[in-house]
Amino acid sequence: MAAPVMDEYLVEPRTAWVRRIRDEIILPRREHAANLPITRAIREGRATPAEIVERALIPTLWRICRFPELIAALASRCPTHDWERKTSLLHNAFEEAEHPFLLARCIRALGGDPDPVLRGDPDAYRPSTEQLARRDWMTYIVYHRPWIEGVAAVQVAVEAIVPYAHKPQWDGLREHYGLSDDDLAWFAIHAGEVEMRHGNEGILILEQYVADDDLALQHRLRYIIDYVTSPWLAGAATAGSYS
């Protein structure tokens, strides 16, 4: 496998059970994520702009249109008196509302049209049955299961991996496709410090809220993180599962 994609950005877990989740799930799967065929092709300048739009950016845009409301739900379900976490999640949710529009800039710069997806046009993008099921499952976890399960599904399983997954795309788009910082604003956030903070916050919340001897809950959260990140496993991570 290639050299490390970027310097380590994840916090060092305090507990053995979270360390195992990092070592056995997050680290190997983010490596797969950074080496998806479409991501490698972007990094090396081999993908056409149309392929990048169709195989990477439009599927991502379709998925992240749900993110503002998912983060807002996590904020609203955060324990009432945990002001620090609640404030941070509300802030994230507000920022998140702009992210689909930032990614839309990149799609336009590559000659694509993000507007049908932004409008929710049902013909704009045709997700696979698995993609739809996974999106609905994520929505169910965040809205209907205990708050900590939503934190594991979104902040740990997605946000802790996203910087690593998107860094090669960011580098490739800048180097080979002539995109400006303005076109790449979505990548600066999601392969940069903002998303690193979101993922690390998720890890810290797990360690703050799950008792060291609550093995049943630890097992449940590990299952959730394993399930959400499983498309990254070799072979299953086709374009559009995650990008």
Ligand SMILES: [Fe+2]
């Ligand atoms: Fe975002």
Ligand SMILES: [Fe+2]
């Ligand atoms: Fe985020």
